[in-house]
Amino acid sequence: MFCFYDNESVIIKVMNKMTQRPILNTNLDSETFRSYYYLKEELVEFCRDNGIPTAGGKIELTDRIAYFLDTESVKKVTRNMKNTIEVGLITEDTIIE
Numbered sequence: 001m002f003c004f005y006d007n008e009s010v011i012i013k014v015m016n017k018m019t020q021r022p023i024l025n026t027n028l029d030s031e032t033f034r035s036y037y038y039l040k041e042e043l044v045e046f047c048r049d050n051g052i053p054t055a056g057g058k059i060e061l062t063d064r065i066a067y068f069l070d071t072e073s074v075k076k077v078t079r080n081m082k083n084t085i086e087v088g089l090i091t092e093d094t095i096i097e
Helices: 008-019 030-034 040-050 058-071
Strands: none
Touching (some): 030 058, 040 058
C-alpha cells in the first residue's frame, strides 16, 4: 500500500495501522477482524485450522470467519442448485431452437 501525502503524520498513521494488524486467531472479535485486510490464503488457513468450510471467495470466507468468531460455531455452507429443464427424449428428428 502506497500513500503519497504532504502531511507526514498521515503517512505514519497509515504505516502504523498496517504494521499493527492483529494475527488472525480465535481471540479476535468479528468487528476487529473485519476492520483489517487479510489475504485469502490467511483466511483459508484459519478456516482449515478451525474446521470451517473453505469453499468460496473472500467474501464468503470472511462471513464464515466473522460468524465463527462471534458464535464459536461453524456456519453451514448452502449451495445454490441451478434449476434444470427437463428436455425429454432427443432423437434425430428433434428440432433444436
